[in-house]
Amino acid sequence: MALVLIDARRRILEANPAAESLLKMSRRALAGRPMSEVIYHDSPIFELIDRADRQSGDIMAPGTPIAGPGMHNGIICDIRIRSADDGTFVLALAETPSRESSDSVAGAAGFGRILGHEVKNPLAGIIGAAQLLERQGQADQSELLDIIKDEARRIERLVNRLSAFELFSAPRMQAFNIHALLDKIIAAERAAIGANVSFNREFDPSLPDVIGDADHLQQAFQNIVRNAAEAAIDNGSHGSVTIRTSYAAGLSMKQARRGAGLRKAMMVSIEDDGQGISRERQATIFDVFQSSKSGARGLGLSIVSEVVAAHGGQIRVDSEPGATRFTVLLPLGDGVDHG
Template sequence: MSEIVYHDSPVFELLDRAQRTVGDITAPGTPISGPGLLSRHICDIWVRSTDEGGFMIAMCDAATRDVNESAAGVAGFGRILGHEVKNPLGGIIGAAQLLERQSVDGQSELLEIIKEEARRIERLVNRLSAFELFSAPHMEPFNIHALLERVLASETAAMGSKVEFKRDFDPSLPPVIGDSDHLQQAFQNLIRNAAEAASDGGVPAKVTVRTSYAAGLSFRQARLGAGLRRAMLVSVEDTGKGIPRNRQSSIFEVFQSSKSGARGLGLSIVKEVVTAHGGQIRVDSVPGSTRFSVLLPLGTGERSDG
């Protein structure tokens, strides 16, 4: 297929997802270009993996009118996103740097959070305006605990004394292979949801974040090469009211939210990010306790004590 479409084409990401997913993968309005194509196409793509390890794939050109309108709309959105969001982010970073020069005790850590979060949003905006999706992560090794500490520092600053955040980390875990920006966005959504649920569930409001090896579980990770990868578990548990049983099976779908004014995108993004990393996510909830469990393949590093 690389003789027809470029090796970094979204088609290969869809095939990778289909290999890990039971059921159909659909991607309407996907841009396709390559050495075997005379021009760039916008296609509706359908993919399904077969029991023999192969794939069934169908691609249909969108109507010419739709192609022109969609391409113009996406390109226009990319320009607006890149300009209208990145400019104020630059101002936020600059203001934080100026305040840092005059900061008093206790402020420098908060200003560092502002700068780091603004830079992370700027990176995501750059990637989104280049039409990158959460389903196409940049895979590199990184320390999961450093990522979680950044998220917890940000959420502690946002929630203040309303929520107690607890950590239960296994320091012997090796690096995770993944996209740190995408996974930070996913865990930020999970931890923020947990904090908001806990603060609505009465006192004391607690959120506990744990990491550990997932005993007895391995992933066959095509993206990272042949062979099995051991799995790690990251769980986020809150003391909120819980999720009704009849909603637990649909909370990862787009536009499913019980929060007033919410758009229902957060958990759907979490699932998309985790799935794109070859992982799994599940929820267990009863009144007074909700736990989201994320399983991710580990890197090849050895266990360490620190």
């Protein structure tokens, strides 16, 4: 594991032998040198360091490309960054064992730039057209136009982050109201699905704000809700989707980010009355490239699993004909609840 200690000015203070090997520079040459002279300044690692400076807890970004004068075509690393009270940062970098070739790194960078350019331009046009219609349209159209603008801006933010190689496994944590987010999803899905699905809300108003990445969690919950809605009408008739929130007894932290024990948790469940998912499919439903049109469970569930795990949470699915429930547990607060 390569370890690098840097100060608040992003200058290297110390590096271990593994870092010398990874960065292709000796400790003597690295000491006192700005990070931007070792790793190219447009690398995502600098954004990750900035985020570590703004928020508590470790910042993790697996499969992140880095390149520098001594690394030629670049490498893929799993990165973990921890900030200290004295303003320094410890960077832990492990070269990904199954890293892609240098051509793949360059190709990913090129894809990110193309994605950022080619998608953001039409999004700007969509937002502009919605604003124009809002000025000229009727009052009963305002809710739909707000959905168009909000969704376009959210996609724009996600594209910006993807083009900077920011993964779903590296969330930007801040407090937000989970019910406001779920209401946005319900409004968007009602507009997309139509009147064939009834969306039922059973929210616990006493829940506090959740600490998480609102864009990432919206993407995750919207994937689940969309799949549930499609499953509910898969047999061609009217269906229903019920979204519930509540406190959970406790979230086991054995595989989460902040140590063992139980923490207070929020539960969000999405249930549909569709045909259900077979037991065999349930075992692989969160794997990449697992999809089933008849079950209406698509590729997005691998993203859902990644987002929930990055938030220190858990997800499970329970299904039988007429009742499929996805349950997401998200930790609340920083304390550990041993009761």
